[in-house]
Amino acid sequence: MRKSKVFIGSSNPELGRLVCDRLGVEPAPCTLTKFSNGETSVSIGVSVRDEDTYVIQSGSSIVNDNIMELLILVSALRGGSAKRITAILPYFPYSKQSKMKKHRGAIVAKMVSNLMVMAGVDHVITVDLHSSQMQGFFHVPVDNLYSAPLLARWIRHNVEDWQNAVVVSKNPGGTKRVTGLADMLKIDFAMINTDKRRKPYRPSRPTYSRSSSMAPQEDNSAFAITESEFITARIVQGRVVEEDYSEETGNDSGQMSESIISIMSATEHALGGTVDAEVNSSDDEEYPIEAVKEPADIERIGREAAIKSNPTDKTITLVGNVRDRTAIIVDDILDRPDSFINAAEHCRFFGGAKHVVIVATHGVLSADSLNSLENEPCIDRVVVTNTFPIDASKRTKSKKLVVIDMSSLLAECIRRNHYGESIASLFDKAFLE
Amino acid sequence: MKDLVVLGGSSHPQLTKAICSILNINESEMSLNKFSNGETSVTIKDSVRDKDVYVIQSGCGNVNDNLMELLIAVSALKTASASKVTAVLPLFPYSRQPDAPYRKTNTGYRQWVAQAGTLVADLLACAGTDHIITMDLHDPQFQGFFDIPVDNLYGKPLIQRYITSSVANYQDAVIVSPDAGGAKRASVIADALGMDFALIHKERKSTKVPGKAAPLMLVGSVHDRVALMIDDLIDTSATVTRAARLLKLNGATKVYCLATHGVFSGDAIDRVLQSDIDKVIVTNSVPQQDTKVRLGDRLEVVDISPIFAEAIRRIHNGESVSMLFDFSSM
Numbered sequence: 001m002r003k004s005k006v007f008i009g010s011s012n013p014e015l016g017r018l019v020c021d022r023l024g025v026e027p028a029p030c031t032l033t034k035f036s037n038g039e040t041s042v043s044i045g046v047s048v049r050d051e052d053t054y055v056i057q058s059g060s061s062i063v064n065d066n067i068m069e070l071l072i073l074v075s076a077l078r079g080g081s082a083k084r085i086t087a088i089l090p091y092f093p094y095s096k097q098s099k100m101k102k103h104r105g106a107i108v109a110k111m112v113s114n115l116m117v118m119a120g121v122d123h124v125i126t127v128d129l130h131s132s133q134m135q136g137f138f139h140v141p142v143d144n145l146y147s148a149p150l151l152a153r154w155i156r157h158n159v160e161d162w163q164n165a166v167v168v169s170k171n172p173g174g175t176k177r178v179t180g181l182a183d184m185l186k187i188d189f190a191m192i193n194t195d196k197r198r199k200p201y202r203p204s205r206p207t208y209s210r211s212s213s214m215a216p217q218e219d220n221s222a223f224a225i226t227e228s229e230f231i232t233a234r235i236v237q238g239r240v241v242e243e244d245y246s247e248e249t250g251n252d253s254g255q256m257s258e259s260i261i262s263i264m265s266a267t268e269h270a271l272g273g274t275v276d277a278e279v280n281s282s283d284d285e286e287y288p289i290e291a292v293k294e295p296a297d298i299e300r301i302g303r304e305a306a307i308k309s310n311p312t313d314k315t316i317t318l319v320g321n322v323r324d325r326t327a328i329i330v331d332d333i334l335d336r337p338d339s340f341i342n343a344a345e346h347c348r349f350f351g352g353a354k355h356v357v358i359v360a361t362h363g364v365l366s367a368d369s370l371n372s373l374e375n376e377p378c379i380d381r382v383v384v385t386n387t388f389p390i391d392a393s394k395r396t397k398s399k400k401l402v403v404i405d406m407s408s409l410l411a412e413c414i415r416r417n418h419y420g421e422s423i424a425s426l427f428d429k430a431f432l433e
Numbered sequence: 434m435k436d437l438v439v440l441g442g443s444s445h446p447q448l449t450k451a452i453c454s455i456l457n458i459n460e461s462e463m464s465l466n467k468f469s470n471g472e473t474s475v476t477i478k479d480s481v482r483d484k485d486v487y488v489i490q491s492g493c494g495n496v497n498d499n500l501m502e503l504l505i506a507v508s509a510l511k512t513a514s515a516s517k518v519t520a521v522l523p524l525f526p527y528s529r530q531p532d533a534p535y536r537k538t539n540t541g542y543r544q545w546v547a548q549a550g551t552l553v554a555d556l557l558a559c560a561g562t563d564h565i566i567t568m569d570l571h572d573p574q575f576q577g578f579f580d581i582p583v584d585n586l587y588g589k590p591l592i593q594r595y596i597t598s599s600v601a602n603y604q605d606a607v608i609v610s611p612d613a614g615g616a617k618r619a620s621v622i623a624d625a626l627g628m629d630f631a632l633i634h635k636e637r638k639s640t641k642v643p644g645k646a647a648p649l650m651l652v653g654s655v656h657d658r659v660a661l662m663i664d665d666l667i668d669t670s671a672t673v674t675r676a677a678r679l680l681k682l683n684g685a686t687k688v689y690c691l692a693t694h695g696v697f698s699g700d701a702i703d704r705v706l707q708s709d710i711d712k713v714i715v716t717n718s719v720p721q722q723d724t725k726v727r728l729g730d731r732l733e734v735v736d737i738s739p740i741f742a743e744a745i746r747r748i749h750n751g752e753s754v755s756m757l758f759d760f761s762s763m
Binding site for chain 1: 506508
């Protein structure tokens, strides 16, 4: 590509290098450092005058540093008279805070997009925005690429008997994403709803116990499927249990310590669950309320709050049929593991699924999420893409984790943008077959 | 005071508390969190509709985190219909941007260096800040980067007051600027107090040996006198500690180092401990508790909360702030 330069930010250097390899270009030299006082320093080691420039920067665990680095790099390119600056954010940071909460919250995603445009970004390329309406936040063009074709290809090649598998959305807000993938694969889909209200769906319903569902009796399961496609259970202290589960047995100390990891994060549901802008915001209301700076503090406070209020008694409902089939639980962001674990347990124990695979575009996997997923016997595979950086140590430690490379999609998008070709075919299911 | 709301970021809670107690108001509540994925979350607890809001955040510690927190807070306040949002930045982050936007490299190519100061000014305005209060900006030109009003308060009166009240026979002492860039700052104080003035000059003519700092030169005499070094900011403290060595070699009896902002990053404190500086005087524009523990009696901290409280009071009531710039009012 002539008259173009690709810069790689420090958040996801591996993906950046893969993209450059695909494009057959060297990453443009730039120095990204931090002064001892904590300020970020950027200098560009090559002329960018009148060039078409691309900056690849994702989020990471130090997301604020990444954003500042991106903004400073973009403004340096602007200062160096670049002709066009395209920011490539495979994972868009702060995309979950894209709507106003009940009381005086900021619409941070809108602010971040304003900051980027202000710093001098002319064009934004991203993958699977948490809510696609976010494109309206920008006053510059946004290409929101889809990972679905790549995920679908992985499923076709790696999931046994995929034609009979079921794509499952773990919350109603993500249903649209899931149906897209289901349509692409031409397979069934199901949905899970987690509800705080203790409202039985029907007065007389078939009950399943954990043991019976592991080895389902023929008549019982047939009854459930033909009579109704609702399968409900309760979540008590982060674990899925049958409807008539008694509180007393659940509250003994052994149970508490065993499931303490799941308890604490139930209060931080907003971190793990994904809810679309138009869905009610009940999932978003709980935050740790003390000012905290260290991850350890966040966990401590989360745990204390959870033990105090014990808000984990919920109803979980599966709509659709996964019995004796592989359930593919799909979402865009995989951060906190609890809602995924609950969904997997429900599919396996009460829905009767044969296997459970978790598929998500952005594997944020903060704290020890990956460990929790690894230790959860109901989950067989965890599939994410490399839009968000995942440590090599994490990858080698996990036996379930599969990371799909997205560099082909991003590189092709950069190439087409540079030559002024249409990128519409990148959204097509035929792409990369 | 009616319709006045003061909020503090997580960078400097003590200063916020001090300012609020001088203004005799309750600090408004704001919950500042970080999600486990590293993103900052800000929620304003009290109503700010049609209020005049001041957010206090200094550019210290994790600078980028604190800056993002401030931007998000300002944006949250704007979304919550605050009538006016003023960012109070005792130490302005990224204020020391280079004079020239390029840096020479070995290959002879001039690397473009980002103008981060300009960017931060734009970011604050972009997030919705209506007004900025800060103190002793590194470059006075910095005010011109903003499209919104900036009140740049001076630490000078505090430093002058410290000299006149705490330095014995201060008339016989010499004011020293540790580099040429700060000469103006130092000479203004020397003039105001009728004191002698000296300057330390960095020799840049000789060919630079890599890894070795340029030799220093003292212009003026400090022999048998107390030397008072004046600077706006102590960061790595390399400049002032080297200057102190030179002053002692030139016969200074005592070396004081007075600066508005004491950042003390990296191993600055160790360097000060091993240096010839007898006393360091800084303001609490950034938290100094940890520095105080390490430096003990060698550190003197001047409280700036009265100046900021008075500035907030005057700006809120629409009174003149220029009074605060004068020494006479202190």
